[in-house]
Amino acid sequence: MTRGMRNYIGQRVLLIAFTVLIVSFVVFLGIHSLPGNTFVNERVRGAGLAALLHQYGLDRPVLVQYWDFISHAVQGNFGVSIVNRGEAITPIILRELSVSAELGGAALLITIGMGITFGVIAALRQNTWVDYSLTTFAIIGYSVPSFVIASVFVLVFGIWLFDVTGGTFYYPLSWDGTYGTLIELTIPAVALGLFTSSLVARITRASMLDVIHQDYVRTARAKGLKNRVVVVRHALRNALIPVTSVLGPLIISIITGSVVIENIFGIPGLGKEFIQSILSHDYNVTVAVFTMYALLVGVANLAVDLVYTVIDPRIRY
Amino acid sequence: MAVVAAPRSDQEFVSSTVVREQASLWRDGLRRLRRNRLALISAVYLILLGLVAIVALFWTPYPTSSIGVADIYSGPTSAHLLGADELGRDLLSRLMAGAQISLSVGLLSAAIVLGIGVVVGLTAGYFRGWVDSVISTVINIFYGIPALLVALLMVTVLGRSFTNVVIAISATVWMDVARLVRGQALSLREREFVEAARASGARTGKILFGHILPNALGPIIVAVTFVIPSAILFEAFLSYLGVGIPPPTPTWGAIASEGVQALRLAPHILLFPSIALSVTLLAFNFLGDGLRDAFDPRQKR
Numbered sequence: 001m002t003r004g005m006r007n008y009i010g011q012r013v014l015l016i017a018f019t020v021l022i023v024s025f026v027v028f029l030g031i032h033s034l035p036g037n038t039f040v041n042e043r044v045r046g047a048g049l050a051a052l053l054h055q056y057g058l059d060r061p062v063l064v065q066y067w068d069f070i071s072h073a074v075q076g077n078f079g080v081s082i083v084n085r086g087e088a089i090t091p092i093i094l095r096e097l098s099v100s101a102e103l104g105g106a107a108l109l110i111t112i113g114m115g116i117t118f119g120v121i122a123a124l125r126q127n128t129w130v131d132y133s134l135t136t137f138a139i140i141g142y143s144v145p146s147f148v149i150a151s152v153f154v155l156v157f158g159i160w161l162f163d164v165t166g167g168t169f170y171y172p173l174s175w176d177g178t179y180g181t182l183i184e185l186t187i188p189a190v191a192l193g194l195f196t197s198s199l200v201a202r203i204t205r206a207s208m209l210d211v212i213h214q215d216y217v218r219t220a221r222a223k224g225l226k227n228r229v230v231v232v233r234h235a236l237r238n239a240l241i242p243v244t245s246v247l248g249p250l251i252i253s254i255i256t257g258s259v260v261i262e263n264i265f266g267i268p269g270l271g272k273e274f275i276q277s278i279l280s281h282d283y284n285v286t287v288a289v290f291t292m293y294a295l296l297v298g299v300a301n302l303a304v305d306l307v308y309t310v311i312d313p314r315i316r317y
Numbered sequence: 318m319a320v321v322a323a324p325r326s327d328q329e330f331v332s333s334t335v336v337r338e339q340a341s342l343w344r345d346g347l348r349r350l351r352r353n354r355l356a357l358i359s360a361v362y363l364i365l366l367g368l369v370a371i372v373a374l375f376w377t378p379y380p381t382s383s384i385g386v387a388d389i390y391s392g393p394t395s396a397h398l399l400g401a402d403e404l405g406r407d408l409l410s411r412l413m414a415g416a417q418i419s420l421s422v423g424l425l426s427a428a429i430v431l432g433i434g435v436v437v438g439l440t441a442g443y444f445r446g447w448v449d450s451v452i453s454t455v456i457n458i459f460y461g462i463p464a465l466l467v468a469l470l471m472v473t474v475l476g477r478s479f480t481n482v483v484i485a486i487s488a489t490v491w492m493d494v495a496r497l498v499r500g501q502a503l504s505l506r507e508r509e510f511v512e513a514a515r516a517s518g519a520r521t522g523k524i525l526f527g528h529i530l531p532n533a534l535g536p537i538i539v540a541v542t543f544v545i546p547s548a549i550l551f552e553a554f555l556s557y558l559g560v561g562i563p564p565p566t567p568t569w570g571a572i573a574s575e576g577v578q579a580l581r582l583a584p585h586i587l588l589f590p591s592i593a594l595s596v597t598l599l600a601f602n603f604l605g606d607g608l609r610d611a612f613d614p615r616q617k618r
Contacts, residue, residue: 019461030474143599145550147557147570148591151577155584256465260558264577274466275558278473290470294462301461 005309009302016298023294024073024287028066031283056082069287078288083280089288093270097292100262100269103192104254106185110193111200111250116243118197119204120236126209134201141198146257150191150264157187188265192257196250200243208239241312244304251300255293346535349611356607359600366597370417377410382565393585400585402575408586411567412593418568419549419597422483426548429487430494431541437491438498439525443506452499456492464489468551469560477563486551490544497540501533535612542608546601553594569594 052058058065072079078089122134211217212235220234221227259271266272270289277285350356373381384404393400400408441452471485505511506529514528555561556570564571569590576587 015457016461019458022458023462027470030470034474139599139602140595143546143602144591144595145553145598147554148573148595151573151580151587152591154577155580155587159581159584252463256463259466260554263558275560278469278560286470290466293466297463298461 009306012302012305016295016302019298020291020294021070024070024291025066027290028069028287029062031287032062032065034283056080069284073288073291078291079284081282081285083277083282083285089285092273092285093288093292096268096270096273097296099267100258100271103185103188103262103267103269104251104258106189107193107196107254107258108251110189111196111254114193115197115200116204116236116240119201120208120231120239122201122205123208123212123239124231131205135205138198138201138205141194142202144194146191146195147260147264149194150188150261153187153191154264188261188267191265192254192261195257196253199246199250203243203246204239207242208235211235211239237311244308244311247304247307248301251304252297255297255300343612346608346611350607353607353610355603356611359603359607362596362600363604366416366600367420369413370420373410373413373417377407377413379407379410381410381414381567382406391583400583400589402572402583402586403579408572408589411572412569412590414567415569415572415590416593416597418479418562418566419552419594422479422486422552423545423549423601425483426486426490426551427541427544429483430491430544430548431537433487433491434494434498434541435530435537438495438500439502439529441495442499442502443521443525443529445503449499452495456496459489459492465551465554469555469558472555472560477561479562479566482552482555482562483548485555486548490547490551494537494540494544497536498533501536502529505529505532539605539609539612542601542605546598546605549594549601550598 060068069079076090078093081087081089081092118134118138122131122138125131212231217230217235220230225234258269259274261267262269262271263275270292273285274289274293277283277289384406391401402408402411437452441449468482468485468489471488472481475481475484502525510532511524511528514524519527552561552568553570553573556568557574559571559574561570562568572590573587573594576584576590579586
């Protein structure tokens, strides 16, 4: 690792920390400026309410509360849930993060695998029916929202084909300590990855078409190299550079999509917790999850930029 | 406005043996757009959808929120073309009103994003220096957080209403247009015609909005076209998760989410709004692609 590289990473880490700090601050202030409080639904009034507010430190000035939150958060302690009285948030979030990571990782694999394969095939068979049907498929995948795809999947596989699937892709509604098996995972992951893989297919096709008409590819063919070698080792490697440039937005889109996918399929991940905490006014959890998201996106973007340097050695930091 | 000769493909050169009279960027673009069949079909569909939305303001087959006009969960019949929902409301009427919500969210957000993007982008690109650094950093911070989730939180904090949904969407998708305008301003400010304008003593506002902006208009329009479908998608997403425009307003996302709850009994409640939403997004994407090919020939896909 060069010195410039180390400086670059250092700068980026600082920027991530800065972003996370600002995001958590804004979200914290926003959430705590909401009228009413968590206990409104529980009809706690008077002295009981004051005691509860005091117990959770909610009667202090908001800036003091934020300082309390952030100084603990940097040590990895996100405080306690208000709705589930006193349950520590950090372990819950980490557990849910691992579930979301499983789903998101599978979706990312599908995105990259399916997207690049289809994009390359479409480019190699340009202007044939293969190309047209793959392109149409990609446009549809690009336009149909993930929640529609997911709901239709539930309809088809969960209801119409119930006899075949037995509803196996459904996680149990409450966490039972097991991760999804490969079969359980497939349908949610496809629903989540379809949008992004369409995007990847589109970009791969365009950049592949650019590349295969270049001279060095012709040279490689003229040397008598096998078609597979030319495509994979010469053309594809350069064609992938534009694809890596959208990896960051892709990951953000997978994280966003996982919120709705997890809610539809009942997967106990971060996204489900996020919506749950908003609907049940469990604001400590909301702030914690969102801070986690900001951190995740920052780290993912940094990782993507470092992958650049591997794929395209011309890029130096 | 400056006449920009758009690069033509080889084929066009061969086929046009006669030298065509010089066409403006706009006429040239419109000609190219007319040849794009998908974009044309999409434009026709969207115009029809717009008409439906306007009609829905004054008339729907049944009042959109009157319950029990049909049998609960009943499928499509001749009296209720798209069937009824869990309260026996007419689905066609609700979808028509939903079209109106979706289109107004899309167009309003696009207008706001256009405003923010042009002002912020021109400022950053033209004045450069620390102004640009600050604006670019803000843009990067916004790119670094998941927009939809921010919009979701904003609606929660501001309160669920049509206006707040539009505000939240605009506040989270303005960066693409701003960044594009900034880039255009950065490159256009070095061109001779801007130098000439500056030399002849034009005021900064005149240079920005009279010289730079008109010459960047093609790419800007294209970028703003793509804001519309993402705004519509955001709104549907929020409504679907139950944190968007509150009921009983019939939005496509909310109807689809009601449909999911009744999936076993009445899949049509999910399917019809989903189809409407998907086709509309598809049409906007096709139209955007067509506009890009027509008005922004320099930019490759």
